[in-house]
Amino acid sequence: MADQTKFTLTEDRIPTHWVNLLPDLPGDPLPPLNPGTMQPAGPDDLTPIFPMAIIGQEVSGDPEVEIPEPVRDVYRLWRPTPLYRAHRLERELDTPAHIYYKYEGVSPAGSHKPNSAVAQAYANKEAGITRLSTETGAGQWGSALALASSLFGLECVVYMVGASYDQKPYRRAMMESWGASVIRSPSDSTEAGRSQASHPTGSLGIAISEAVEVAAGDEGTNYALGSVLNHVCLHQTVIGQEAMAQMEMAGEEPDVIVGCVGGGSNFAGLTFPFVRRVLRDGANTRFLAAEPAACPTLTRGAYRYDFGDTSGLTPLLPMYTLGHDFVPPPLHAGGLRYHGDAPLVCALVHSGLVEARAYGQNDAFAAALQFARTQGIIPAPEAAHAVRATIDEALSAREAGEHRTILLGLSGHGHFDLSAYDAYLAGTLEDPELSTEDMEAALSRLPDAPAIAF
């Protein structure tokens, strides 16, 4: 039996459509709300910062959305991405489980993020926009948008969360190599940044506020979000569609599909095509969302309408939230440091279709190191949480003495996170503590919006 098995798709197998889960969800979708009127937000609420093509994708009721050919064309730079069977890891764990992993780190930016960045850059270019503003946590999304902007000839300005900016100078250099301007957040270049000067490590919520403020105030500039919204989840479904074809090549059906969740786009991208199959055909698949214990949105947040950013510039979104002004403790998995989660993912968690679990930072890195030493790839800290969940699933299959086919979404590599591995190996990596007091205080400041009916 081969020790390594890779399931390779040729480039003609790059999906032609994105999968839109919205029309398959049971019940009417919960609309975003205009915070002024508490009425459903319409396209007009979004035109100052998004092009119409993106707004159309955000609210589309079509089960499939065609991928523009220039977007597929750029996807060819790294797609289809490989799917592997992790024979060595299975042997190391002495488990009857079969572990497969879909690896998105082969993109030039090193994660799944360019799947959406390229789609958004193209839509903005077509709409005559000349500059994009955005935020980035660990740097994965900022790198992706910097790359996509350079490929479509757009300017790009990135507000980078302070904690990551300080920890990851090479991420900044990468974005600048692709021509982007990178600004440490909170900055003094925006009202939103100046008002948060007392949180010097920053947060995704603050950085989003800064980037939205810049886009709203300049006609030639639009904003691009790297996660959370429907259209971002939509763009990422190329991952799950390819994985489904590759699992067919492997001749197996996943019993459980595992991904990490920060804003939810990676998890959505991997799982939504499979979730739709469950909803349509009643297939028997479990979905497992891995998040950090220091920012436990899905496992400990409230299911409520809340702002997507810290300053309250966005429409209200129906989601699990720790409170829009909750600032999570510094964490190497910067991409998971977000107070909310994608409304579509939250709806699935709330319905019981998706199970969420929270993991400590050291537990995640222990799993990542085990993965690196058996399968070669050094996972990003975000993906490390999903690796932890996968290994735990494989170990519980061993204990139960049962076969289990696990599909792991390995969203990116950890080449820019080796200082964290260094700290882990030296025994100095912290498990940052969640401040329950801060979280409860932030939850008490949730906007006075209608409760979510269910």
Add this chain to the structure above:
Amino acid sequence: MADQTKFTLTEDRIPTHWVNLLPDLPGDPLPPLNPGTMQPAGPDDLTPIFPMAIIGQEVSGDPEVEIPEPVRDVYRLWRPTPLYRAHRLERELDTPAHIYYKYEGVSPAGSHKPNSAVAQAYANKEAGITRLSTETGAGQWGSALALASSLFGLECVVYMVGASYDQKPYRRAMMESWGASVIRSPSDSTEAGRSQASHPTGSLGIAISEAVEVAAGDEGTNYALGSVLNHVCLHQTVIGQEAMAQMEMAGEEPDVIVGCVGGGSNFAGLTFPFVRRVLRDGANTRFLAAEPAACPTLTRGAYRYDFGDTSGLTPLLPMYTLGHDFVPPPLHAGGLRYHGDAPLVCALVHSGLVEARAYGQNDAFAAALQFARTQGIIPAPEAAHAVRATIDEALSAREAGEHRTILLGLSGHGHFDLSAYDAYLAGTLEDPELSTEDMEAALSRLPDAPAIAF
């Protein structure tokens, strides 16, 4: 016309054999010499540091050498690697040339180096060896051997050139993540290191001396070299064989093939299968070796017998050399900081089959940035030299108004070299000066070996 075209091979197309150029070279091969007797070095000269299987590959006269199945099995983790057509770069250069690039950065270590590291780790494991020692310049080879050692359950100790050790802490952390011990060279743990304390930035030659000394003095420890020797060039020929199949898919023949040369293994791996075709069928292909102006072995070195390391522990090798104790100035392309080059590559340069050109560091980074902003991938500084040569070829095709098909070997990514890109963008990257005086002094200290007959 598609903007991006990728030529994907499925895993069953991973080569089953390595290509051995030795029997096809015109004339008798020049043997390595025992420096004590000045007689051809035999297997006995190598058994203290290499397993017999590797020695057999080093001296094999077979035109093909079968790849052991466990080695092919690990190759599946990243092979076959993609070959792309660089449409965007062509448009940016407004050239009639067609540019293809074979990308080896998809390996977990980020370069072509694991192709040989895996083969060597396997051969040593089979021979009962428990520990490997080696040197690394930029960190690419050390990472590759750390990865391969972890996959085959071997200990690994890496002597890392001082200049790189200081510039690239994340490369060290990467090797340690795979379980290797990393020591800054020159170190005080070896005689060779202590004797070179006056060169604190180190060099590949010094680090080789340290690693060889450790292996020679311990029965369970062998040495693994990342370039130069025949068996390393042999292992890398998987690159060129795949590229040949992919160029057939593209329906084109390369007119010129470009690679960077440090010790020569990347260049050999890409070109040897094509060189053999030229030797056998008289095909009309040019081969272009790109090296740094600060370490101009092929363009300004002497074609003589010289030691492979600084302290004179290795057999004498017939090669272009700047003198075994020449210490090149610090350079971000650490993998190109070597005083010699693979004897097989040198023989091709000397015969006129391969043309060598030297490039300054800033010229190389300018080309690399142009590549990154059109094709997405950020090249390693070593590969940047080949990108420079490729762009110059494409521009000269434009001036001549002629079609030209160029195949570029993109040996690795620059994720661990972003401080150099940072410096280039800030305008503070240096073009380190070659000390002609030091070079001439080192050349005057060449060992008193027979001149190479030709």
